[in-house]
Amino acid sequence: MDNAFKESIQKAVNNANLTGALGKFSEAYKVNRAKAYEGIDFEELREKIALLKGYAASHLDELSDQFTQNAEACGAKVFRTNDPAKVREYILAVARDNNVKTVVKSKSMATEEIHLNPYLEKAGIEVRETDLGEWIIQLAGQTPSHMVMPAIHMTKEEVSDLFSKEVNERLSSDIPRLVKVAREQLRPAFLAADMGISGANIAVAETGSIVLMTNEGNARLVTSLPKIHIALIGIEKLIAQYADVATILKALPRSATAQLLTSYVSIITGPTPNSDGSMKDLHIILMDNRRSEMASDPKFKQALQCIRCASCLNVCPIFRLVGGHVFGKVYTGGIGTILTAWFDELKKSEDIQGLCIQCGACKDVCPGKIDIPDLIMEIRRRLVQEQGVPLLQKSIYAVVNNRKLFHGMLRAASIAGKPFTSGKFIRHLPLFLADLTDGRSLPAIAAEPFRDRFKKIRQPECEEKAAFYAGCLIDFAYPEMGEALIKILNKAGIQVLFPEDQTCCGAPARYNGAYEVAASNAVDNINALLREEVTYVISACPTCTVALDHEFISTFESLGQTEWLPRARKLAGKVIDFSTLVTKLVDEGRLSLKEGRVLGKITYHDSCHLKRTLKVSEQPRNLLKKAGFEIEEMFECDTCCGMGGSYSMKLPEISAPILQRKLRNIMETGAPVVAMDCPGCVMQIRGGLDQTGAAVTARHTVELLADQLDL
Amino acid sequence: MSYEQFKTRAEGVSAEVHRFVTKEAALDFLFRFLQKEGVADAPQAYALWADSPFIEGIDRESLENIAGLKFEITRELATNARFGINQMEWALADTGTLVQDSSAIEQRLVSSLPSIHIAIVPTSGILPDMPTLLGMLHPKESAYIAMITGPSRTADIERVLTIGVHGPDRLVIVFVDELGGGK
Numbered sequence: 001m002d003n004a005f006k007e008s009i010q011k012a013v014n015n016a017n018l019t020g021a022l023g024k025f026s027e028a029y030k031v032n033r034a035k036a037y038e039g040i041d042f043e044e045l046r047e048k049i050a051l052l053k054g055y056a057a058s059h060l061d062e063l064s065d066q067f068t069q070n071a072e073a074c075g076a077k078v079f080r081t082n083d084p085a086k087v088r089e090y091i092l093a094v095a096r097d098n099n100v101k102t103v104v105k106s107k108s109m110a111t112e113e114i115h116l117n118p119y120l121e122k123a124g125i126e127v128r129e130t131d132l133g134e135w136i137i138q139l140a141g142q143t144p145s146h147m148v149m150p151a152i153h154m155t156k157e158e159v160s161d162l163f164s165k166e167v168n169e170r171l172s173s174d175i176p177r178l179v180k181v182a183r184e185q186l187r188p189a190f191l192a193a194d195m196g197i198s199g200a201n202i203a204v205a206e207t208g209s210i211v212l213m214t215n216e217g218n219a220r221l222v223t224s225l226p227k228i229h230i231a232l233i234g235i236e237k238l239i240a241q242y243a244d245v246a247t248i249l250k251a252l253p254r255s256a257t258a259q260l261l262t263s264y265v266s267i268i269t270g271p272t273p274n275s276d277g278s279m280k281d282l283h284i285i286l287m288d289n290r291r292s293e294m295a296s297d298p299k300f301k302q303a304l305q306c307i308r309c310a311s312c313l314n315v316c317p318i319f320r321l322v323g324g325h326v327f328g329k330v331y332t333g334g335i336g337t338i339l340t341a342w343f344d345e346l347k348k349s350e351d352i353q354g355l356c357i358q359c360g361a362c363k364d365v366c367p368g369k370i371d372i373p374d375l376i377m378e379i380r381r382r383l384v385q386e387q388g389v390p391l392l393q394k395s396i397y398a399v400v401n402n403r404k405l406f407h408g409m410l411r412a413a414s415i416a417g418k419p420f421t422s423g424k425f426i427r428h429l430p431l432f433l434a435d436l437t438d439g440r441s442l443p444a445i446a447a448e449p450f451r452d453r454f455k456k457i458r459q460p461e462c463e464e465k466a467a468f469y470a471g472c473l474i475d476f477a478y479p480e481m482g483e484a485l486i487k488i489l490n491k492a493g494i495q496v497l498f499p500e501d502q503t504c505c506g507a508p509a510r511y512n513g514a515y516e517v518a519a520s521n522a523v524d525n526i527n528a529l530l531r532e533e534v535t536y537v538i539s540a541c542p543t544c545t546v547a548l549d550h551e552f553i554s555t556f557e558s559l560g561q562t563e564w565l566p567r568a569r570k571l572a573g574k575v576i577d578f579s580t581l582v583t584k585l586v587d588e589g590r591l592s593l594k595e596g597r598v599l600g601k602i603t604y605h606d607s608c609h610l611k612r613t614l615k616v617s618e619q620p621r622n623l624l625k626k627a628g629f630e631i632e633e634m635f636e637c638d639t640c641c642g643m644g645g646s647y648s649m650k651l652p653e654i655s656a657p658i659l660q661r662k663l664r665n666i667m668e669t670g671a672p673v674v675a676m677d678c679p680g681c682v683m684q685i686r687g688g689l690d691q692t693g694a695a696v697t698a699r700h701t702v703e704l705l706a707d708q709l710d711l
Numbered sequence: 712m713s714y715e716q717f718k719t720r721a722e723g724v725s726a727e728v729h730r731f732v733t734k735e736a737a738l739d740f741l742f743r744f745l746q747k748e749g750v751a752d753a754p755q756a757y758a759l760w761a762d763s764p765f766i767e768g769i770d771r772e773s774l775e776n777i778a779g780l781k782f783e784i785t786r787e788l789a790t791n792a793r794f795g796i797n798q799m800e801w802a803l804a805d806t807g808t809l810v811q812d813s814s815a816i817e818q819r820l821v822s823s824l825p826s827i828h829i830a831i832v833p834t835s836g837i838l839p840d841m842p843t844l845l846g847m848l849h850p851k852e853s854a855y856i857a858m859i860t861g862p863s864r865t866a867d868i869e870r871v872l873t874i875g876v877h878g879p880d881r882l883v884i885v886f887v888d889e890l891g892g893g894k
Contacts (some may be wrong), residue, residue, distance in 0.1 A: 025870050074854065132876055149867060156869050179865060179873045186877065191790060207850040217823055217863040217878025224819045225786065242850065255867070260720065261806040264878065265858035266813075269850035275786045275816045382865035454836040 001650070005326075007352040012322040013653055017155045019321055025152065026320040027636075032258035033311070033365070042367075045251055050305050050369035052244045056205075057139065057295045057304035058237075063205040063238045064286050070208030071284055074270025084114035091197070094283060096277065098228055099195040100125060103572025104186075106212070106219040107131035109147055110287060112330050113343055116197075116353045127197075128189045130218040132182050134251040141165060145324030145332060147310040148256045149366055153323045155643035185304075186218075196222035200233045201252065201308070203286070207242045209269040210284065213252065213262040220264055227274050228281040235291050236304040248307055251367040257311035285587055290342050299378050303338050305368035310335075312362035312372055317640045317658050318355050328351050334362045341379050346386070353379045355654070357647045358511060359640035380513030381558065443477040443683055449481035454498045457486055462495035466536040466581075467529050469502055471544040473679035481679060484706035485540055488582060491709050492591040494535070501528035505547035506555070508646055515555050517562075522552040526567050529574075537571065540578040540702050542610035542678045543645065549575040550613065576701055577610065579620040579677055584624065593708050597628030599618035601671040604631055604703075605662070605685065606638035607678035618700045620677050627708040629675075636664040643684035659688045667694055674698050713804040713837045714886065720807030721884060724861030725874055730834065730886040732764065737887045741775065741829065744883065745794060748827065750779040754791040759784055761821040763798030765831045765890060784817040794819030795879070799859070801836045801844055802886075806860055809884065810844055813857035822859065828879040830859070832861045833890035864894075 012018060055062055068078040079090050095103070103125055105111065117127045117138070129138040133151035135142060139162045144150030160173040165179050171181060193408070198219055202211035211229050212219040223229050239248070245267070253259040271280035294300050313319045313333030324332035328348065331339040337356065341349035356376045364373055450470050466489060474481045486496045506521030525548070529537050539545045552568040576584075585591040604621055611617045617638070621631055642648060642658030662685065671688045674689075674696055676682060686698035718728045731737040750758050757779040760766070762853060766774075766782075774780060781788065789795065797818050799809040809830050813819050822828045840843050863878030874880050 015767045015826065021869055028870075044739050130877065131867070132865045137868065151867055152870065154868075156871075159868050175868050175871045176873050178868060179876055183876055187790075190877070191786070203851075210849045215866075216876035218876070220819060220823045220857070221877055224816060224823065227750045243845055249841055260724075261808055261858070263860050263862065263864055264726070265808075265860075267850060267858075269854050272814050272817055272854045275820065371756070508753035605877075 001219050001354060002351050008326050009322055009651070009653055012326050013657060015155050015323075018153050018323045019657075021152060021155070022320040022323055027316055029258060029314045030087040030636075031255065035316075036254040036258040036260060040250070040254075045247070046367045046369045048247050049251055049307065049367055050302075051268065052239055052241075052247065052306070053305040053368055054302070056238050059240070059294050060235055060238065060295050063240060064235055066205040067203055067208055067238060067286065071270065072208070074208055075279070076208065076270050076282040076284050078284045078286065080286045080288075082290070082292070083152055084289050087114055087285055087287050088116060088119045089642070090285060091232075092120065092125075092228060094228065095123075095125055095195060097193065098281070100228065102193045103136070103195045103197055104127040104128050104130050104193040104226065104375075105191055105196070106198045106214060106223050107134050107150070108232055109144075109331065110234045111197065112144060113234070113289065114232075114287070117230075120168070128186065128193070130186050130190065130222060131214070132179065132216060134575040135182060135186065136162060139163075139307070143325070146313055147308055147331065147333075148337070149310075153325065157393050190607045193226045195228040195230065196226040197230045197232065198222050200231050200237055200238060202245055202248055203237045203284075204242050204245060205238055205240050207269055209242065209267050211245055212250075212266045212268065213249075213264065215259075215263045216355070217264050220266060223268060224267060227278065228283070230285065232285045232287060232530065234307065235286050237284075252307050252309050254313040255307075255367045256364065294342050300338070300342065300375060302368075302370050303335070303342070303372050303375060306335050306464065307368055309367060311365045311367065315361045315365050317359060317361065318357060318654055321657055322355070326355070334376065335370070337374065338375050338379065344380070346382065349379055350383055351704055352429055353383070354650065357640055357644035358640070359608040359644070361608075361639070364612055371418065377511070377513070378558075380511075381515050382513075384513035384515070412426045435527065435531060439563045443687070445476050446479050448479065450475045450482040451498065451500065452658040453483065457483065459486065459495050460489055462490070462493050464494045465497055465532070465534045466494050466538050467497045467499055467532065467534045469505075469525070469529060469537055469539040469544055469548060469678065470498070471539060471541040472504055472682060474540060477683065478679050478700070481700050481702050484700075484702045485538070486576060487706045488702065488709065489538070492585040496538075497532060497534060498563050499528040499531060501531075503528070505544040506551070507543050507547050510547070510551060510555060511645055511647075513532070515558055516553045517549070519559055519561060522547075522555055523564060523570065526552065526564065526571050527572055530567060534574065534577050536581060537574045537580055538576055540677070540700065541680065542607045542614060543680060544579060545575060546613045548572065556707050561599060577614055577616060577677070579610075579623060580614075580616055580704065581624055583587045583619040586626070591696075591707065591709075593623070597708065599628040599708075600630065601632045601669070602629040602673045602675055603634045603666060603669040603671040604637060605634070605641065605674055605676040605681060607676055607681045608640050610677050611638050616677075620675065623705060624675055624701065627705055629673075631705070632669040632671045634669045634674075636661075636665055641681050641684045643680045645680065649686065659684060662687045663692060663694070665697060672696055673704070674699050674706055677701050713839060714834060716804040716891055717802050717837055719748075720805065721861065722807075722855070724807055725864075726798045726861045726882040726884055728884045730884070730888070732888045734769070734887055734889055737765075737831065737885050738769070740885065742853070744829070745777075745780070748794070750777075750794065752779045756793050757781055757791075758794035758796060759792045759821045759825065760838055761790060761795070761797040761817045762815070763796075763831060765798050765887070784820055784844065786820055789820035789824040792821070792825040794827045794829060795823075795825035796831070797821050799830045799832050799836075801838055801848070802832050803844060804837055805840045808841075808858050808860040810848065810856065810858050812848070812853035813855045814853055819855070819857065822857070823878050826875065826879055827881045827883065828862075829883045829885065830838075831885050831887060834886045835891065
């Protein structure tokens with residue numbers, strides 16, 4: 001990672017104003033968003049949006065033609081181009097032709113994308129942003145840090161300093177007063193402006209209409225007062241039918257700001273008369289800037305389903321720590337990473353794509369149904385393809401990929417690590433676990449890995465068999481979790497096999513874009529796990545489960561290694577996570593937990609892959625309740641713990657505060673135990689609790705249940 | 712039912728909602744409201760009333776005698792008006808939204824520049840939701856469709872909700888039952 005980039009992260013996470021404002025907002029947002037969507041079937045709604053926007057993305061040319069025809073028939077002038085430079089030139093030419101001296105703008109990300117303001121200002125035209133947030137950052141000489149709330153990173157004190165300079169009067173930081181000042185300052189600008197420039201939230205091909213939404217009312221003035229109106233529109237805003245406007249209006253304000261509708265919505269179709277009786281000079285620019293190219297990319301086409309609500313920023317555990325500016329100058333957050341890679345260049349996304357921890361929170365709320373984490377992974381993959389894997393990582397994968405060597409080194413580490421062991425934790429592990437952040441103790445490598453302990457476990461001979469996929473953490477750090485799992489399955493009459501040749505699930509390589517390495521891990525594991533006939537392949541690590549169940553297949557697909565797909569699918573058909581299998585066994589009456597026990601309070605942490613990829617969240621809770629625990633839910637129970645595999649090593653400055661927030665939420669429940677289904681989360685949370693000295697223990701559900709079997 | 716829903720939604724976004732059976736009662740309320748708020752024939756105190764079906768059949772001259780009430784709309788006048796009055800044809804119950812064909816600039820001037828916007832709405836213009844509206848109001852007939860949901864607002868400074876930025880800081884909605892409506 002680039003040093004300047006690392007520094008910008010450091011600066012952001014240490015900016016208390018920024019993290020305070022964003023943190024507060026992100027907490028309130030989740031609650032308010034849920035309220036705004038009450039009584040609405042969100043899945044159905046976003047399916048509709050994905051469909052209509054997906055259709056538009058595959059018919060961009062056709063819809064652009066149709067839009068042009070209809071808008072021109074109503075008297076608008078339509079200009080189409082792929083080139084941002086031509087957009088700037090066109091706008092300047094219209095300005096020059098009409099002797100335009102001042103311009104008022106309502107918020108438009110497309111104009112930010114082409115850096116329009118400095119261009120016009122250089123040509124001697126005065127440009128005034130009128131959206132309050134945009135005006136603030138214009139006065140501050142900054143760029144927007146958020147698509148919907150451009151000045152969310154600034155405090156009222158900073159704003160009052162800016163405004164005070166502007167009006168030459170010392171203003172207090174009273175927010176209503178500051179807003180009043182903005183109204184008074186901008187009103188004359190609206191009235192005097194020769195030209196209004198806006199973006200658009202929607203462009204309707206069927207009617208040639210553009211739809212503008214604001215809360216402040218500035219778009220109404222920008223489109224009504226000056227005699228010239230130019231609307232700059234990225235062609236991803238096109239939709240086919242007028243009736244579909246209602247669908248987008250239903251989702252956009254709810255997702256963006258948790259409103260049922262913005263204060264103002266204008267649907268403009270062709271010019272209307274000005275107040276002096278003349279007709280408005282209406283120009284609509286349809287800008288491509290690589291959007292068509294994106295549409296023809298089978299992977300990235302879905303990014304055009306974005307309706308620019310920025311909910312992916314609002315729910316991102318990283319964004320709320322670092323804010324927008326770390327991401328760059330225009331588009332920020334999850335979708336911003338993708339748009340930057342395309343509208344700017346792939347190279348520019350090199351550092352920022354690494355900010356994504358792959359927790360999947362954005363994918364859950366995206367009204368365009370875009371798999372943002374997957375697209376970021378694809379950027380990673382293409383970067384690696386273009387530039388290769390960094391040398392250090394390469395050597396790590398070489399080791400991970402060589403099962404015998406890897407396991408040998410882990411065993412060696414269990415001995416080498418000893419001098420540093422205090423109780424069950426050590427500070428540093430050699431190799432790829434080295435250099436871990438402060439604020440979290442790390443588990444000692446087990447003196448005897450699970451693969452060795454397994455040989456000593458006496459199991460009953462059962463007809464039904466399951467293969468256990470341990471994963472690195474259970475094998476080498478938490479073998480007791482594996483033993484607990486065997487105890488439980490045996491009780492249900494299932495004998496557990498441990499295929500010795502299993503190796504790393506490939507997640508570390510895949511999440512770093514090294515798909516070739518991940519594919520080779522997949523091949524080894526498929527061979528090992530399908531060798532013997534079993535009913536289930538069970539894993540107690542959601543990241544491994546996701547790898548076995550989904551990612552082997554998608555890795556092969558990405559690389560075109562289709563010959564492996566049938567066996568990968570066969571394996572996926574057998575793969576099951578721990579809590580789902582145990583729930584099934586309990587439901588079938590093959591397993592029972594001790595009845596009537598009162599085990600006290602417990603809180604549950606949802607692991608990202610389990611909740612959002614495998615869609616499992618109720619099963620472990622119900623099992624724990626059945627066993628006699630009382631669940632005390634923590635705030636943000638399904639927010640990432642900050643582990644993210646190697647993420648916590650690459651970006652400890654981000655991982656650590658995410659963990660601290662999680663620990664706070666756990667401790668606030670007052671429960672003495674926090675349960676979870678992922679050994680990675682156990683490592684992160686247990687380590688964090690150890691460092692804070694809290695009297696809370698972190699346990700895998702498998703351990704808690706093994707103690708409560710009905711004998 | 713749908714009126715009640717509209718009222719709840721609109722009040723939820725800080726609009727003020729009133730309802731009268733007769734035009735007469737509505738007019739009476741309007742005058743008392745203007746008076747209470749200090750309407751006068753002076754800058755920042757007068758009211759502009761844009762062309763609306765509501766005025767039809769009312770003796771214009773008697774209205775023009777009211778100090779500070781004007782029927783001529785220019786952008787200069789609108790700039791210094793405190794009150795803007797017009798008629799919005801439709802109301803969406805599920806979001807508390809008012810809708811109008813705003814192709815005539817005067818309609819936009821009185822609803823965006825003054826600090827108080829008074830909207831007269833025929834009660835029969837209440838529709839359940841947006842899809843119903845879009846089914847009735849087509850861009851072919853209306854070049855500028857305007858929707859208004861509550862007063863102008865922002866949360867751009869520290870996410871603190873503040874009412875009244877570039878548009879009105881009060882939206883007063885007056886439903887009239889006996890107005891035919893929904894064009």
